[in-house]
Amino acid sequence: MVILKLRIKEDIFEDEKNRSVLLRGVNLGGSTKVPVTPDGATHIKTDFRDHRDVSFIGHPFPLEEADEHYSRLKNWGFNCLRFLTTWEAIEHKGPGKYDREYLKYLRKLLEKANDYDLYCFIDPHQDVWSRMSGGDGAPGWTFEKVGLDFTKFTETEAALLMQEKYPEDYPLMIWSSNYYLFATSTMFTLFFGGNEFAPGFNIGKKTIQDYLQEHFINSMKEVAKICKDLPNVIGYDIWNEPNKGFIGKENLNQSYDLTWGLRFTGFEAMATAAGYPMKIPLYEIKGVGMKHTETRLVNPNRVSCWLPNAKDIWKELGIYEEDVEGNPKLLKPHYFSDGGKTNFFWNHLKPFINKYAKAMRTFDEDAMILIETDPFEFIFATDPSFQEGNFKWTKKDAKDIVNASHWYDGITLYLRRFIKHFSLDTQTTKPYFFYKNIKNLFTKQLGNIKKFSQIINNCPTLIGEFGIPFNMYNKKAYRDGNWRKQIDALTLHLDCMDANLLNFTIWNYTADNTNKWGDLWNLEDLSIFSRDQQTNPDDINSGGRAIEGFCRPFARNITGKIISMAFNRRKKHFVLEYENNPKIQAPSIIYVPNIQYPNDYLVTAPGAKYVKDRYEQILEVYFKSKGIHRIEIKEK
Numbered sequence: 001m002v003i004l005k006l007r008i009k010e011d012i013f014e015d016e017k018n019r020s021v022l023l024r025g026v027n028l029g030g031s032t033k034v035p036v037t038p039d040g041a042t043h044i045k046t047d048f049r050d051h052r053d054v055s056f057i058g059h060p061f062p063l064e065e066a067d068e069h070y071s072r073l074k075n076w077g078f079n080c081l082r083f084l085t086t087w088e089a090i091e092h093k094g095p096g097k098y099d100r101e102y103l104k105y106l107r108k109l110l111e112k113a114n115d116y117d118l119y120c121f122i123d124p125h126q127d128v129w130s131r132m133s134g135g136d137g138a139p140g141w142t143f144e145k146v147g148l149d150f151t152k153f154t155e156t157e158a159a160l161l162m163q164e165k166y167p168e169d170y171p172l173m174i175w176s177s178n179y180y181l182f183a184t185s186t187m188f189t190l191f192f193g194g195n196e197f198a199p200g201f202n203i204g205k206k207t208i209q210d211y212l213q214e215h216f217i218n219s220m221k222e223v224a225k226i227c228k229d230l231p232n233v234i235g236y237d238i239w240n241e242p243n244k245g246f247i248g249k250e251n252l253n254q255s256y257d258l259t260w261g262l263r264f265t266g267f268e269a270m271a272t273a274a275g276y277p278m279k280i281p282l283y284e285i286k287g288v289g290m291k292h293t294e295t296r297l298v299n300p301n302r303v304s305c306w307l308p309n310a311k312d313i314w315k316e317l318g319i320y321e322e323d324v325e326g327n328p329k330l331l332k333p334h335y336f337s338d339g340g341k342t343n344f345f346w347n348h349l350k351p352f353i354n355k356y357a358k359a360m361r362t363f364d365e366d367a368m369i370l371i372e373t374d375p376f377e378f379i380f381a382t383d384p385s386f387q388e389g390n391f392k393w394t395k396k397d398a399k400d401i402v403n404a405s406h407w408y409d410g411i412t413l414y415l416r417r418f419i420k421h422f423s424l425d426t427q428t429t430k431p432y433f434f435y436k437n438i439k440n441l442f443t444k445q446l447g448n449i450k451k452f453s454q455i456i457n458n459c460p461t462l463i464g465e466f467g468i469p470f471n472m473y474n475k476k477a478y479r480d481g482n483w484r485k486q487i488d489a490l491t492l493h494l495d496c497m498d499a500n501l502l503n504f505t506i507w508n509y510t511a512d513n514t515n516k517w518g519d520l521w522n523l524e525d526l527s528i529f530s531r532d533q534q535t536n537p538d539d540i541n542s543g544g545r546a547i548e549g550f551c552r553p554f555a556r557n558i559t560g561k562i563i564s565m566a567f568n569r570r571k572k573h574f575v576l577e578y579e580n581n582p583k584i585q586a587p588s589i590i591y592v593p594n595i596q597y598p599n600d601y602l603v604t605a606p607g608a609k610y611v612k613d614r615y616e617q618i619l620e621v622y623f624k625s626k627g628i629h630r631i632e633i634k635e636k
Helices: 063-075 087-091 100-115 141-146 150-156 174-180 182-197 208-227 266-273 344-360 375-381 410-415 435-455 472-480 484-499
Strands: 006-009 012-015 024-028 080-085 119-124 233-237 278-286 289-298 320-322 328-330 368-371 401-403 422-424 431-433 503-509 554-558 560-568 573-580 588-591 601-604 608-613 618-623 627-635
Touching (some): 080 503, 087 100, 141 182, 141 208, 174 182, 182 208, 422 435, 484 560
Parallel strands (some): 024 503
Antiparallel strands (some): 422 431, 560 573, 573 627, 588 618, 601 627
């Protein structure tokens, strides 16, 4: 079977037969963030001295396992993959030195995905810049090029690494605090804002910003070269959760109130990284809030994470100086805010998106470009006050874009509990009580993401990430096999996705997930599959976690405009309404999983002919007349 090409038509995806298409997929996969050789799982201690001599071949899974995993994903109804790679996986050996064997491996995996009718878009993934700064993404040599010694990050608290801190001082989900620590903040500032905020600092003949961006883009062009003739590869994400670093920070004397762990101000982060001892408050999550529990003396040994022959960029720019007593003194607290006029998305990310899109389309002219921004700044990117003057998506900006923003239920994610009748709006900190109100809150939050798509060229919306931790309640489900809480959480989230008719790729499917170490990265455990749950290799569903929560009916290819879609999991009642276009000579296709309807199902579709295919788990529906039609599916 030849996969049908997709195109963008206003705010929807459309196939070659002019049908509206909903993409429902999964991120593949969580362990792709780390190398296979040597084993890069983050619970294994390392000093990263071998960072140039690694291989990512085997993640997301070995080639010989591809049929098993792809067939399972197709069986669960997924028709799309957010296919992870990393800049490090491609260019770890050094600037301009690409891992050709890895690229060949990547090509073979994508070819095989085509055999299972899985659309793929490539995600150059990152979290907090790099493995050497507590996450994944960029090669180690990027630190060296700007003058930083990543082997000193732990001693200076410039970054927080599981490899160094676990288990004594590494709470679950603490990795994200790196976004407010020195190493990550500095690298993203230089990558997106080096020309404006670090003028005069070059790598060779290039500015730091141009040098870093060109190497990142060139590495992704190598991926585009191997994908350009693959019909199932529909596009490229710009970069996972691009971060603003210090850009837009109004006052370097202020810290961010929602961080935990050591809570630095921007100035304190710069000073301690340069070798100045300082007392820094430490916050811990208590209940649903943060509490100051102690104060620590950071960097008492006066170690600097700047390389011996490198200049401290921020000190050289006069942001701070050393006073007569040898102590750091802040001189320019508002250096990165430009009087409050700086907006990361519009001023710094949009130019990068345009540059990236142009480069990728030199090899793949039909490629969609999936864009996202710093999740913490999303609300500011959509602020109506910024939709004036330069803060607009214009005809000169990249075409055929997709809003691939992320959404998470923060309380469930960080507390690893699903509290059905209480939640917190993590943007406003306003509490919400009762299930109906929480569902309305989540639906509204997702709706706001969709509204952002209207601002940026009225493009399609695909939620690039959402998901839940499966290790809730101290891994209770791993012991007793009761996935009720996880199923309920997923049901709520997908109900809200359906209410907004959203495309999505759930986070994530990790083929080598284990109950002990989760997705092999920073104690995260969000994989919908684990070998440790696989009791019967001959059962395609074996190994799946809370399958009933994410495997459910949806409108896959529809001959017209989808108006509404909803599924009541407890009653097994699915309802779809759409405005039919009888000129389309093809059936509407609805995915109807056997796991929800093991004993068959009843269809109500007045005026329609329909064909059930229980093996393929699809329902083909034919309407001859135009107008709004309704399809209902119930348990038999």
